[in-house]
Structure formats: structure tokens, C-alpha cells
Amino acid sequence: MNLSRVRMFLGSLTILASLATVSCQSSRSEENESENKPIALPIYTVEKSNASTIKDYIGTIEGKVNVEIRSQAEGILQEIYVDEGAYVQKGQKLFKIDASAYQEVLNNMVATQNVAKAKLENAQLEVERLKPLVENDVISEVRLKSAMSDYDVAKASLDQAGAAVRSAQINKEFTIINAPANGYIGRIPKRVGNLVSKGDSEPMTVLSDVQTVYVYFSINESDFLYFTKMKAKEDSAAGIKYSSNNSLTFPDVSLILADGEEYSKKGKVDAVSGQVDRTTGAISLRASFPNDDNILRTGSTGTLKVEEVKKDVLQIPQVATSELQDKTFVYVLNDNNKVERRTVTISGSSKDKYIVSQGISAGDRVVLSGFDKITDGSTILPIEQNH
Numbered sequence: 547m548n549l550s551r552v553r554m555f556l557g558s559l560t561i562l563a564s565l566a567t568v569s570c571q572s573s574r575s576e577e578n579e580s581e582n583k584p585i586a587l588p589i590y591t592v593e594k595s596n597a598s599t600i601k602d603y604i605g606t607i608e609g610k611v612n613v614e615i616r617s618q619a620e621g622i623l624q625e626i627y628v629d630e631g632a633y634v635q636k637g638q639k640l641f642k643i644d645a646s647a648y649q650e651v652l653n654n655m656v657a658t659q660n661v662a663k664a665k666l667e668n669a670q671l672e673v674e675r676l677k678p679l680v681e682n683d684v685i686s687e688v689r690l691k692s693a694m695s696d697y698d699v700a701k702a703s704l705d706q707a708g709a710a711v712r713s714a715q716i717n718k719e720f721t722i723i724n725a726p727a728n729g730y731i732g733r734i735p736k737r738v739g740n741l742v743s744k745g746d747s748e749p750m751t752v753l754s755d756v757q758t759v760y761v762y763f764s765i766n767e768s769d770f771l772y773f774t775k776m777k778a779k780e781d782s783a784a785g786i787k788y789s790s791n792n793s794l795t796f797p798d799v800s801l802i803l804a805d806g807e808e809y810s811k812k813g814k815v816d817a818v819s820g821q822v823d824r825t826t827g828a829i830s831l832r833a834s835f836p837n838d839d840n841i842l843r844t845g846s847t848g849t850l851k852v853e854e855v856k857k858d859v860l861q862i863p864q865v866a867t868s869e870l871q872d873k874t875f876v877y878v879l880n881d882n883n884k885v886e887r888r889t890v891t892i893s894g895s896s897k898d899k900y901i902v903s904q905g906i907s908a909g910d911r912v913v914l915s916g917f918d919k920i921t922d923g924s925t926i927l928p929i930e931q932n933h
Contacts, residue, residue, distance in 0.1 A: 588914040588931040590866055592906050594858045597896035600851050605763035607846040609754035611727045619643050619720035620743045623736050630734050634725045643742055645721040652714040659707035666704050669697035729755035754844040759837045763850050764828035799833050802849040811836050861899040866912045877913040885924050
């Protein structure tokens with residue numbers, strides 16, 4: 547009886563083990579089938595197209611007219627007619643220097659001129675007195691020639707005295723300093739009562755005309771060659787022979803101010819330096835901006851944004867890339883929809899895409915997402931996402 551029960555128990559265990567084995571095999575088969583099923587992932591087909599890239603350059607702002615006001619006279623500053631930051635018109639009075647010393651010099655020069663006039667009159671009278679005497683042979687002709695020589699000397703002395711008067715008058719006029727152009731007054735370091743001299747290390751003020759401002763910036767030689775070649779190609783297409791006088795073709799440039807906001811008006815590059823800086827390899831350029839609202843001031847800085855259009859380049863979405871250390875990778879599909887991990891070389895960016903110079907070709911299909919689900923050799927179900 548006990549033996550029979552043991553046999554029945556062992557038979558039940560055998561049946562249960564068989565059922566468990568069948569169940570495990572079925573589960574493994576389902577898992578293998580699930581693992582071998584391709585994953586649906588979005589892909590992008592690489593094509594050649596034009597890419598717009600933005601280059602940033604640091605620029606320094608200066609007024610179109612930026613004049614240091616310096617005194618040509620020496621003396622005590624007597625009057626200041628304007629305040630710092632004021633807008634002045636050309637010819638408007640700015641400063642007055644004590645002119646008493648210059649007035650005294652002028653008075654002396656005028657007196658010397660009067661003496662010279664009197665001497666000239668006497669010399670002329672002497673010549674007129676001697677002429678009839680010589681004609682009547684009363685005196686020798688030598689006396690007349692001597693008198694005429696004295697007259698010439700007196701005339702030259704009068705001319706010299708007149709020049710001294712004009713020079714003294716000019717020096718006196720230098721005591722009134724007028725605005726040489728329209729513009730805004732900068733800082734005024736001198737105060738009434740201070741001594742002003744020609745040798746002062748800093749100017750009395752700086753006058754800036756900022757109705758139009760210049761923004762000076764530098765670009766590297768590579769960018770300069772890009773614009774030069776672009777101009778040559780456009781001239782050739784238009785049937786224009788290349789000339790050294792041909793200007794570069796720069797698009798309108800934007801200016802980002804110090805607060806991070808973009809200036810409302812666009813600027814134009816209108817001047818290029820004729821030399822490359824040997825130490826930096828950079829070339830200086832100048833962009834002009836209208837400044838009707840007087841927002842831009844001399845001495846400010848900003849960032850110039852210049853657009854470059856690169857034609858027929860390979861681009862891929864930035865989301866299609868992954869980075870490891872200093873390398874950039876993409877997953878590329880072959881004809882069998884198997885992925886291959888490749889290293890690519892990025893040469894720039896255009897909005898949400900990278901410009902690729904090496905590693906892929908036109909027509910290649912790159913995976914856009916799901917990198918954590920695939921490895922080299924994985925098969926996927928591609929979903930086109932070019933649009």
C-alpha cells in the first residue's frame with residue numbers, strides 16, 4: 547500500500563516537471579521572438595542643401611565724428627558754456643580761456659604796426675621831396691635811391707607788423723573754443739579756474755557725432771576668403787571681370803547690445819582694412835548703423851552677427867548625433883535596415899542641424915532617436931522623418 551502511493555507521487559512529480567519544461571520552453575520562444583522583432587525608429591535621409599550659419603564677432607562702437615577738443619591757447623579756464631552729454635551745433639561756444647594776456651600782446655602788435663605805418667609815411671614823404679631835386683640836378687640821384695630803399699624797408703616793416711597783429715589776433719581767438727561739428731559732449735575733466743595748456747595729457751572733452759555710428763570688428767582670414775570668393779563667383783556669374791576695387795559681398799549685419807537685445811536697425815559693412823594682422827591673422831572691418839534714436843554711443847561694445855550661406859553641404863539634425871569624449875557619432879542604416887555606428891566630423895551648425903564634412907554621404911539614412919535600444923548590427927523598422 548505504501549509502495550503504491552510512492553509510485554503515484556513520483557508519477558505526479560514527473561508530469562509536473564514535464565509541464566514546467568514545456569512552459570519554460572514556450573516562454574523562452576516568446577522572448578526570443580520578441581527580441582528578434584525589429585524596433586520601429588524614426589530616420590532621416592541625408593541630402594545636400596544650402597545652410598545658413600551665423601558668425602558672431604565682438605565689435606567696438608564709435609561715432610562717425612569723434613573729435614578730441616584741445617586748447618591751442620594757454621591760460622585760466624574762465625567759462626564753460628555746455629554740460630556733459632549736451633548736444634551742440636557746429637560753431638557753438640564750448641569754453642572760454644582768460645584772454646587778458648593775449649589782448650596785451652595784440653595791443654603791443656597794433657602799436658608796433660602803427661609805428662611802422664608812420665615810418666612808411668615818412669619814407670614816402672622823403673622820396674616825394676627828393677624827386678624834383680634830382681630832376682633839377684640839385685642833388686645827386688644816389689640820395690633818391692637811398693630814400694627809396696628806406697621806403698622799401700619801411701614798407702616791409704609794416705607788412706611784418708601787420709602779420710604780427712594777425713597772429714596775435716588768431717591767438718586771442720583761440721581763447722574761445724567752438725564746436726568743430728555737430729555732436730554730443732563727453733566728459734569735461736576741467737573746471738572753471740583750472741589752468742589749460744597745449745600740453746595737457748587729456749582733452750578738454752570729446753565731441754561725438756552719433757547720428758551714424760561705426761562698429762569696428764575683426765574676422766579671421768578663413769571667413770575673409772569665404773566672402774572674397776563668394777564675391778568673385780557672383781561677379782563671374784554676372785559677367786563682371788574681377789577687379790581689386792570690387793568690394794566684398796557682406797549681407798546686412800545685426801548688432802546685439804550689451805543687454806542681450808538686438809538693435810532694431812540693420813548695419814552694412816562699408817570698409818575693409820587692406821592688411822592682415824600678422825600676430826592674430828585677423829582683418830579689421832567697419833559696419834555702419836543709423837542711430838536716429840541716439841541709443842548707441844561712442845565707447846560701447848556689442849556683438850555683430852553675420853550670416854553666411856554655404857551651398858550644397860550635407861546636414862543632419864542635431865538630435866541624430868551622440869557624443870563621447872571629443873567624438874561625434876551617428877547610427878547609419880544599410881540596405882538591410884541594420885544600423886552601423888559611424889564617427890562624423892562637424893564643421894558648423896545651421897539652426898537645428900549640423901553641417902557634416904566627413905563620415906556620411908548624400909542618401910545615407912541616419913537614426914534620429916532610440917539610441918539606448920540599438921547597437922551595431924541591430925535591425926530596425928525605419929520611419930521616414932525628413933519633413
